[in-house]
Amino acid sequence: MSSGAYGLDLAEVSKAHAPQVLDAPAAPGATNEKNEKALHSPDDSSQSQSRKESLTDDDGKQYPTAEEITTLRRVRGPVPWSSYTIGFVELCERFGYYGTTAVFVNFVQQELPEGSSTGAAPDGQPGALGMGQRASTGLSTFNSMWAYCTPLIGAYVADQYLGRYKTIQLSIFICIVGHIILIISALPQIIANPNGSVACFSIGLVIFGLGTGGFKPNISPLIAEQYEAKHPKQYIQVQKSGERVIVDPTMTISRIYMYFYLMVNLGALAGQIGMVYAEKYVGFWLSFVLPTCLTLCCPTVMWLMRNKYARRPPTGSVLTKAIKLWGLAMKGRWSLNPRTTAKNMRADEFWESVKPSHLGQAKPAWMTFDDTWVDEVRRGFKACTVFLWIPLFWLAYNQMTTNLVSQAATMELHGAPNDLINNINPVTLVIFIPITDLFLYPGLERMGIRFTPLKKIAWGFGLSSSSMIASAVTQHYIYKLGVCGDYPNGDLPNGDPCEPAPINVWVQTIPYLLIGLSEIFTSITGLEYAFTKAPKNMRSVVTSIFLFMSAISYALGQAFVGLSDDPLLVWNYTTISILAALGCVGFWTTHRKLDKQEDAMNAIPESSFKGRGQNHEGQAA
Numbered sequence: 001m002s003s004g005a006y007g008l009d010l011a012e013v014s015k016a017h018a019p020q021v022l023d024a025p026a027a028p029g030a031t032n033e034k035n036e037k038a039l040h041s042p043d044d045s046s047q048s049q050s051r052k053e054s055l056t057d058d059d060g061k062q063y064p065t066a067e068e069i070t071t072l073r074r075v076r077g078p079v080p081w082s083s084y085t086i087g088f089v090e091l092c093e094r095f096g097y098y099g100t101t102a103v104f105v106n107f108v109q110q111e112l113p114e115g116s117s118t119g120a121a122p123d124g125q126p127g128a129l130g131m132g133q134r135a136s137t138g139l140s141t142f143n144s145m146w147a148y149c150t151p152l153i154g155a156y157v158a159d160q161y162l163g164r165y166k167t168i169q170l171s172i173f174i175c176i177v178g179h180i181i182l183i184i185s186a187l188p189q190i191i192a193n194p195n196g197s198v199a200c201f202s203i204g205l206v207i208f209g210l211g212t213g214g215f216k217p218n219i220s221p222l223i224a225e226q227y228e229a230k231h232p233k234q235y236i237q238v239q240k241s242g243e244r245v246i247v248d249p250t251m252t253i254s255r256i257y258m259y260f261y262l263m264v265n266l267g268a269l270a271g272q273i274g275m276v277y278a279e280k281y282v283g284f285w286l287s288f289v290l291p292t293c294l295t296l297c298c299p300t301v302m303w304l305m306r307n308k309y310a311r312r313p314p315t316g317s318v319l320t321k322a323i324k325l326w327g328l329a330m331k332g333r334w335s336l337n338p339r340t341t342a343k344n345m346r347a348d349e350f351w352e353s354v355k356p357s358h359l360g361q362a363k364p365a366w367m368t369f370d371d372t373w374v375d376e377v378r379r380g381f382k383a384c385t386v387f388l389w390i391p392l393f394w395l396a397y398n399q400m401t402t403n404l405v406s407q408a409a410t411m412e413l414h415g416a417p418n419d420l421i422n423n424i425n426p427v428t429l430v431i432f433i434p435i436t437d438l439f440l441y442p443g444l445e446r447m448g449i450r451f452t453p454l455k456k457i458a459w460g461f462g463l464s465s466s467s468m469i470a471s472a473v474t475q476h477y478i479y480k481l482g483v484c485g486d487y488p489n490g491d492l493p494n495g496d497p498c499e500p501a502p503i504n505v506w507v508q509t510i511p512y513l514l515i516g517l518s519e520i521f522t523s524i525t526g527l528e529y530a531f532t533k534a535p536k537n538m539r540s541v542v543t544s545i546f547l548f549m550s551a552i553s554y555a556l557g558q559a560f561v562g563l564s565d566d567p568l569l570v571w572n573y574t575t576i577s578i579l580a581a582l583g584c585v586g587f588w589t590t591h592r593k594l595d596k597q598e599d600a601m602n603a604i605p606e607s608s609f610k611g612r613g614q615n616h617e618g619q620a621a
Helices: 010-016 066-071 081-101 104-109 132-149 151-162 164-185 194-228 249-281 284-304 318-329 338-345 356-362 371-387 390-401 403-408 421-446 453-481 505-533 539-563 569-595 598-602
Strands: 055-057 235-238 244-247 501-504
Touching (some): 066 244, 081 164, 081 194, 081 249, 081 284, 104 194, 132 151, 132 194, 132 539, 151 164, 151 194, 151 318, 164 194, 164 284, 194 505, 194 539, 249 421, 249 505, 318 371, 371 505, 371 539, 371 569, 390 403, 390 539, 390 569, 403 505, 403 569, 421 505, 453 501, 453 505, 453 569, 501 505, 505 539
Antiparallel strands (some): 235 244
């Protein structure tokens, strides 16, 4: 019987869910000690008997048998209160990030209003540096790409050197330094010299993005580890009705990430709306100061909770070993034909051939880990191949902050600013995340439908494609009904700006609603998948790879710049819709077999290898 990740039968899965040794922290705080429990089970020689009786530990806690895993309904467990404090930290950081970036375009692009020294314009257009659309677009795009590239650095530092908690605290400090420099760039005395202000602003942007990169890939694994520390495996619970159910950690972690994302969007919504009015009525300095104040709450909460959080220590050169392991597995499998190389990588023996037990005395000196860690790495690499499709999803999502904002300006606004409409997206998430968690997912489970992570991601692709179809249809009618035809952003013959098309701007609710729902299925699930499939000592790295897909998407988006103008915008939305649809089909086609292995992959026991010779014992990070 194979010991590989995909060779587990249901009997082995059931035993894997029963924690003979729990390598997660035994209690919140700084130490992570092994918590050994005697496990009582039926005689292993009688498999039929083991399918009828539950496994029980000394505390009376029951774990599901192979039969129960396939027959009992699954439910979510309780979310520890420490996770909510981490969610609050995320809310404050996202308020800081989105509140600050919401005013970047006006700060750089628009002229300083006459009679204003702060950039405020209660009755007009706020502005400061007057450097034009090209400069503002360039700096905003750089900030977006930089913020999604730097997580690779933050993840490496956390997994290898500092651990997640210390890396988060250091990153918040770097963020605050960036915030302060941005405040300086917006002071009236500095705005008076646009060249000096933009130089100061650019430096602040780089430091700000570096701090964001250290924060993002570490905060999401940390929040889920609070539950895993207490309940690392599935266990049996008897409901008030007498029904026996399985409390599933994977489903609970899914719920944690749902509300984590809710906090992200509450922070983003408050920051974006609030700072737009701060710049308009007071000045840019206030729209940079208030996000800084909220960001200062982050290290305070983290420090007060420092002895309550379950934390894993850094693990040394684990990433290097994983790369060496993959390189060893690729020996003799390279081909000039990419298709042949890909086929060789999917071979059943690809990872089995590099397990220490298989190599025996021939294993290299750096191979200090066990077979189980190879299974964990295998699972992590599988997750990374899943993420390779994600840029096509983000390509559709990114239209929300670029072309759809411009589209709104060509319709009847009825007093609403065109850059306010895109807040329909976070509002959608705030409303529908609880609905999805409390009604949709449990309802599907009661009907016996396993809505697995890969199915959710595929549905997200489909919804993002639908949102672009709605955008294309809207754009078609703007061209058809507007007085300027295919050039609604142009001028009338007398030189006056074109009148808006006779379409209410709130028709954009449809694409924003669809893209918001797609985020619930794809973006939230992507974070969950990175956490549950990565080796436990590489979670930040795998999460950063998921985040990096957004940076790739921004780069891909440059190929569509030529379509992002009149009269080609219908083609822009249609093309991106087709790409998202192809992504949906391609994603499911390539990963549907992997979807069937969900339980087996989640059941891989944790390896005893931690890096630096550690087994999560001693002082935590």
